[in-house]
Structures are given as structure tokens and as C-alpha cells.
Amino acid sequence: MTSPVASLAHAIDRRVGRSAPRPSLWAIDVWRLLGHLAVAMFVILAVTGLLLAIWYDPSTEPVTYQGSSELYDGHTLPANFASVVHISEDVPGGLLLRRVHVAASHLFVAATVLHLLRILFTGAYRRPRLANHLVGVGLLLLVLGMLYTGENLPFDLVSGASLRIGYAALMSIPLVGDTLAPLAFGGEFPGGDVVTRSWFLHVFVLPPLFVGGLALHLWLVHRRTPAEWPREDVDVHRCAVGRPLWPDASARFAMLGAGATALVLASAALIPWADLELEGPFRPAEAANTLHPPWSLFFLSGGLRIVPAIDLVIGPVRITNMLVAGVIIPGILIAALVVYPLIERAVLGDDIVHHELAGPLDLPLRAGVTAAITAVTLVLTGAAGVDVIAYWLRSPVEGVIWAFRIALVVVPVAATLLAVRAARRHAERAAGTAGSAGHDDAEATT
Amino acid sequence: MSGSEERPEPTPPPPDAGAPHTEPTGGGRPTEPAGASRPSEPGSPIDRSDERSPVWILGWALIGVAGLVGGAWAVATGASTEVQAAALAVPFMATAIVFHHLVVTRDAGELSFERGERLADELAEDHVAATIGRRPLLVRSAVAAAALGAVGGLVGLRQLGPRRGRGSAWAPGVPLVTNDGDRLRPGDVPEGGVVTAWPQDAVDVEAAAVMVIRLRQDPLDPTDLGGVVDDRLVAYSRICTHAGCPVALYRDRDQALFCPCHQATFDARRAATPTFGPASGPLPQLPIGTDDDGFLVALDDFPVTPGPLGGEVER
Numbered sequence: 001m002t003s004p005v006a007s008l009a010h011a012i013d014r015r016v017g018r019s020a021p022r023p024s025l026w027a028i029d030v031w032r033l034l035g036h037l038a039v040a041m042f043v044i045l046a047v048t049g050l051l052l053a054i055w056y057d058p059s060t061e062p063v064t065y066q067g068s069s070e071l072y073d074g075h076t077l078p079a080n081f082a083s084v085v086h087i088s089e090d091v092p093g094g095l096l097l098r099r100v101h102v103a104a105s106h107l108f109v110a111a112t113v114l115h116l117l118r119i120l121f122t123g124a125y126r127r128p129r130l131a132n133h134l135v136g137v138g139l140l141l142l143v144l145g146m147l148y149t150g151e152n153l154p155f156d157l158v159s160g161a162s163l164r165i166g167y168a169a170l171m172s173i174p175l176v177g178d179t180l181a182p183l184a185f186g187g188e189f190p191g192g193d194v195v196t197r198s199w200f201l202h203v204f205v206l207p208p209l210f211v212g213g214l215a216l217h218l219w220l221v222h223r224r225t226p227a228e229w230p231r232e233d234v235d236v237h238r239c240a241v242g243r244p245l246w247p248d249a250s251a252r253f254a255m256l257g258a259g260a261t262a263l264v265l266a267s268a269a270l271i272p273w274a275d276l277e278l279e280g281p282f283r284p285a286e287a288a289n290t291l292h293p294p295w296s297l298f299f300l301s302g303g304l305r306i307v308p309a310i311d312l313v314i315g316p317v318r319i320t321n322m323l324v325a326g327v328i329i330p331g332i333l334i335a336a337l338v339v340y341p342l343i344e345r346a347v348l349g350d351d352i353v354h355h356e357l358a359g360p361l362d363l364p365l366r367a368g369v370t371a372a373i374t375a376v377t378l379v380l381t382g383a384a385g386v387d388v389i390a391y392w393l394r395s396p397v398e399g400v401i402w403a404f405r406i407a408l409v410v411v412p413v414a415a416t417l418l419a420v421r422a423a424r425r426h427a428e429r430a431a432g433t434a435g436s437a438g439h440d441d442a443e444a445t446t
Numbered sequence: 447m448s449g450s451e452e453r454p455e456p457t458p459p460p461p462d463a464g465a466p467h468t469e470p471t472g473g474g475r476p477t478e479p480a481g482a483s484r485p486s487e488p489g490s491p492i493d494r495s496d497e498r499s500p501v502w503i504l505g506w507a508l509i510g511v512a513g514l515v516g517g518a519w520a521v522a523t524g525a526s527t528e529v530q531a532a533a534l535a536v537p538f539m540a541t542a543i544v545f546h547h548l549v550v551t552r553d554a555g556e557l558s559f560e561r562g563e564r565l566a567d568e569l570a571e572d573h574v575a576a577t578i579g580r581r582p583l584l585v586r587s588a589v590a591a592a593a594l595g596a597v598g599g600l601v602g603l604r605q606l607g608p609r610r611g612r613g614s615a616w617a618p619g620v621p622l623v624t625n626d627g628d629r630l631r632p633g634d635v636p637e638g639g640v641v642t643a644w645p646q647d648a649v650d651v652e653a654a655a656v657m658v659i660r661l662r663q664d665p666l667d668p669t670d671l672g673g674v675v676d677d678r679l680v681a682y683s684r685i686c687t688h689a690g691c692p693v694a695l696y697r698d699r700d701q702a703l704f705c706p707c708h709q710a711t712f713d714a715r716r717a718a719t720p721t722f723g724p725a726s727g728p729l730p731q732l733p734i735g736t737d738d739d740g741f742l743v744a745l746d747d748f749p750v751t752p753g754p755l756g757g758e759v760e761r
Contacts, residue, residue: 018554018557022559023557023559025557025558025559092521092522092524093521093527093530095527096521096527096530096531096534099527099531100531161691161707164689164690164691164707165689165690165691165707167690167754168688168689168690168754168756169689171610171690171754171756171757172754172755172756172757173757174757174758175600175604175757175758176600176603176604176607176757177756177757177758178609178610178756178757178758179603179604179607179608179609179610180603180607181610181756182607182608182609182610183603183607183608187608188610188611188653189652189653189690189753190652225561234558238560238561238562239558239559239560239561240558240559240560240561241556241557241558242556242557242558243553243556243557244557247552248549248553248554251545251548251549251552252545252549254541254545255542255545255546255549256542258538258539258541258542258545259538259539259542261535261538262535262536262538262539262542263535265531265532265534265535265538266531266532266535268527268531269527269528269529269530269531269532269535270528283650284650284651284652284655285642285650285652285655285684285685285692286692286694287691287692287694287705287706287707288694288706289694289695289706290706291691291706291707301707301708304688304689304707304708304724305708305709305723305724307724308724309688309710309720309723309724309725309726310726311726311727311755313759315759316758316759317757317758317759318755318756318757318758318759319757320688320726320754320755320756320757321688321724321725321726322688322689322724322754322755323757325724326689355561386709387706387709397709398711398722401709401722401723
């Protein structure tokens, strides 16, 4: 009588859906769906990536490209660059695959970062969700790793610059840098193995780790139940609220995934993501006039541009701009994501369970720290564009860099002070309304 | 939770619109608290029949299939990428709209249950801070072990790993050649011009790349004047001392070398000393001269290893 599909739906429903003794509840609102958007993008990336892997060749050996690209036909190119040209120009739908892969990667990182900001601003990392927050930071590192290794694969001039900077960043690490860099690259730069290793990491190591981490992340969301904004109709501290995974939440995730895929495809029709016609292949000691990483790595590039030259020698250790801007500052930013929740817990002596999401201004400490982290990251991100901004303004790049140097100090301090002040006012106002309400009550009773 | 009566649309809506839908129906208010108020109606909500849905779904399914076929046709016939993308966006849009319809018409509202005893064990699992608080000895030994391991790994790496090479392929008498391997004469570099050059046997070995520059004015201190040809022809490493990018831009106005990666700027008249930006070391100068046939040759290796200044001090 019942079809297999219906009985499967029944089975799912009894386990995690509306009829389950303990339904799996998922919060559905714009901010919560950012995480699911990232998952949808990862699915697109996995599908397009698997297809691209059919034709991609990680070798850097020179080959003669022959195909329908007029620009490169008959030229000797590195095999990986040639394979990317082949995908773009000769494989049916290949350029579309590449555009969709790149467009989805942009949305993937954007959704991940906004999701993280939501967690930070609303205090969603508090007990009992701290462990899941740490899993999330690990996932963010994997995302950045996939981004960097993916950027290296076309082996064009931009890849060349990103590889060089990666090599220099490893080399800048005191005591072990001179060993670490050739070890990672398989020899002196450019190193025979580095693109093969990037490819191996990008395809075989990081995505499976990401899938594992994501499974843990989602399982923990299910186990801990969603945190919820304070609301009138439910005591969210006592009760878990949300849409049951089956069928309501699943239908929404499917809608979101399909809609976002349509959006990515439409963007691929309008914007030539990833077309490398004019980005030449990697050549030793050659660079383009302007070189920029993907926007999500701008915070690294920006720091390298605006942190002044440093040459501090202490015994066998040399501290350079590369160490400070390429290793220490990003390290501090990432470490802050891990350490700040612990600090907050220690400072407030707050060891109780929080199922209520906080407002961004509910706690001056949190408002200040999140404002500082966000402001530093934003200034560094903007600083990656000093050359472009100087070109727009038709003014010397030195002036723009100085403006960003000043901004790197002033903006985070100002943002922190403003956020703390706003949070204090917010608290006063809350206390004021509570106080006046209490007063009214008192009057009413007397 | 009886679905169909609540739906206001009397006729099947046309399949072209996102369509005016009512607010989520059913349990729009969460039920509070647990157990008893869970919808007890038999069968899952997905089973509830909705006679109008098939018309909707059929319409969009047709549009979706049309888009899919069109996209496949576009890919197969080699239509432009824009057409392929636009056609393939259609089935996904149609899927999203169908799901939107299902979400809006079949939504049964939020659920809630009391976390209470049922989840006490699940929610008490956050051990991170608790463990750190309660087991100082464990934490201290873990920190000590990690520190010991780090020191051991560091020493091991320094002893066993590969080392970055010192010096470069340049040596006294090594000819300078162009990208194509042709030997260079001083006259090949025009005034205010820059030519990339390599050691004859190490073309494309990045660390050895140099730029030969004919300055418009005489070079100044601390340039190694013994390694300059024709009073104004100087050669510097092309690899930035900051991040190892090629210093690919030369600004004739102030005879500055400029790195496109991070805007490090070097004064080509003054031994490529950094004048602005993130680089702290000068681009090493390659002392050059001419051989008996008038070709450019290196007089020696770079005074220091070229490339980015690392975290280790060169001895």
C-alpha cells in the first residue's frame, strides 16, 4: 500500500522528525541559514571540483598546448596551466564549471565568515556550545586552507605570487624557517612538488577533513539543540525551539540550496569569474603589474603591504615584516577566536549554561573584543587594495599606505571604544526601563 | 493541524509566480512545553494530500526539465558559457520555487520540547573549561609535554631537514644571458631601461634572476662602484627581500624599483636600498663587468644570498 518513498519518509520522521520522541530541531532565520548556505556551497564545490579533477593535471612540466585557445595554441606552457586552458576552451561546459567553482568558493567563504561573526556577536559560543565553536574555528582554518591550495592550482602569475609569499612566510619563522620552506615545497622555490602537493591537499586531504568536521559540527548542533533569541512565547532557556529536521527544516535547506545554486549559475552567466585568458602562466621571476589574492585572503596581503619594514635581530632570530604581518597578526586573530570565549568565561566567572542568544551590545567586554577583531580584519582587508585605491584616487601609493597605517591603529581603537560605550549605554537603558517598570509596578501596588 | 481547510486559494495558481502565499499555517506558535502537545495526527505531514500541489509542481517541473534540456543542449553544441549558465540556472530556480511552495503550504510550525531531564546528560558534556579548572596537574603536564615536544621537534628539524641553500648560481666570469639564452652586451640596455638576465647555465632558476638597469644619473653610495659597467649600468637581484616576489616594476621618474605584490620600493641609484614599504633589506647587487668580447659577465656572486630575508640570521 505505502510506497517505499513514503515508508522511508515515515522512518525518518519517526527518528528525527515531528513524530520522534526527541525531534531534531533546527532554527530557521536569515542568520542561522548562513551556515546552511555554506554547506550548500560546499556541495556545489565538491560536485564541480570532482568534474574539474577529470581534466586537471597537477604537473608543472612544460607541454605544448594545442587547442581552440587562439592566445595559447602552439605555445609551451606548464602542464597544469595548459590543462586549465584546455578545460576553459576545449571541454564542453568547462569554463562554466570553472566559473561556478570559483563563484561558489566566494559565496562559501562569505557565508562561513558571516556565520562566524553571528556566533561571536550573539555569544553563541557560550556553554554548552563552546566545543562546537572550536570545531567551527577548525572548519574555518580548513576553508582558508582549501582556498589557498585551490588558488595555487591554475599556476598562473597570481598562483606564482601566492606560492612565493607562502614560501617566504614559512621562511620567516625563526629558527626553523630555512628548513621548513624547502621541506614544504620540495626544494628551493618554486620547488618541484609544490603544485602537486597543493593539489593533493586541495582534493584528497582538506575536503575529507572538512566533511568529517562538518558532520561533527552539525551533530553537535543537533545534540546541543539550537540556541534561540529571547522570545515572548517560549522560555528558551528551558525549552528547545525550532523546526523539526523532517520535513520542515529539510525542505528549507533544499530550497536554500537550490536557490543559491541558481544564484551562482546566474552570476556565472553575468560575471566572468575565473577566466584566465589574460593572466599569463607562471614564469620564473615574472609578475603582473597588480597582484591580488582572493578577497578572503586580503587580510594577509593587506598586512604585508601596510605593516612597515621591520628588521629586528635578536641572537639567531630575525623578526621581519613577513613574520609579523604574515604569521603573527593572522595567528593572533585566529587565536582570539579560540581564546576569547575562555577569557570571557573566566572574567565573568560565567560557567552556567546559556541557551539564550545575546544581543551584540549586551556585554561591554564582548562588544569591545568583537569590534576590535572585526575592525582589525576589515582594515587589513581594505589595505590589500592600496595600489588600486591609489590608482582610483590618482595619488601616490605611499600616501594611501600611510592612511591605512594610521587607520590600522585608530580604527580598531575607536571601534572598540564606541562599541564599549554603546554597550554601556545599552545596559543603562535596559536597567532604566527595568527600573522604571519596577517603579510603575510599585506605584500601582501602593 | 488539518491542512487543507486553512488554505485560502480557491483555484490552482498559475505556475509563473512566486505566488501569494499565506503565512505559515498550522502550528505557527510553538507548542509548549513537551510531549503532549506534539501533533498526534497519524502520518507525517508530508503525507497529507494536497490536490493542488501536483499542478504547481508539474508546471515548474516542466520548466525545470526544459531548462535542463536547454542547458545540456547548450553545453553539447558549444553555445556560449553565458547561455549554458543561464539555462542551467532555470531548473535550480524551479526546484527552489517548488520547495518554497511546499515550505509555505505544508509548514506545520515550530516544535518545542523541554530540555530538562531528557537532555541533561547531553548538555552537560561541555568539558573543556571544566577539565581545565579541575585538573591543574593534568593541564600542566600536557603543557610541559607539548613544550618538550616542540623543542625536540625544533632541534630535530634543524638537524635533519633540508636547508635553504646559500649563495646562487653566479660566480666570477659567468655570462649574463636573456630569457632566450642570448648573451647580453651593455648596448642592449637602453637609457632608463631594464632587462632581465640570468646566469648562462641557470636560465629560469628564480633565485638567480637579476635586472640590468641603465640609470639616468650616476649611482651613489653605497653602490659597489667596482661592479658597475659604463658608470651607470647596474645589476640587482630581481627577487624581493620581503616576500620573494619579482620586483617587476621600474619607475623611471625617480629611478625606483617597485614590487607589485606589496609595494616595496627600492632606490636603484643607491644600491637598491629600500625607501618605502615592507622590505627591510636591499636587493643584493650583482657586480658586473665586460669580458674581452664586450659581453656582460658577473664579477662575483651576490654579496649575500638573494631572496626574502628569513627568520634565521645568515652566518
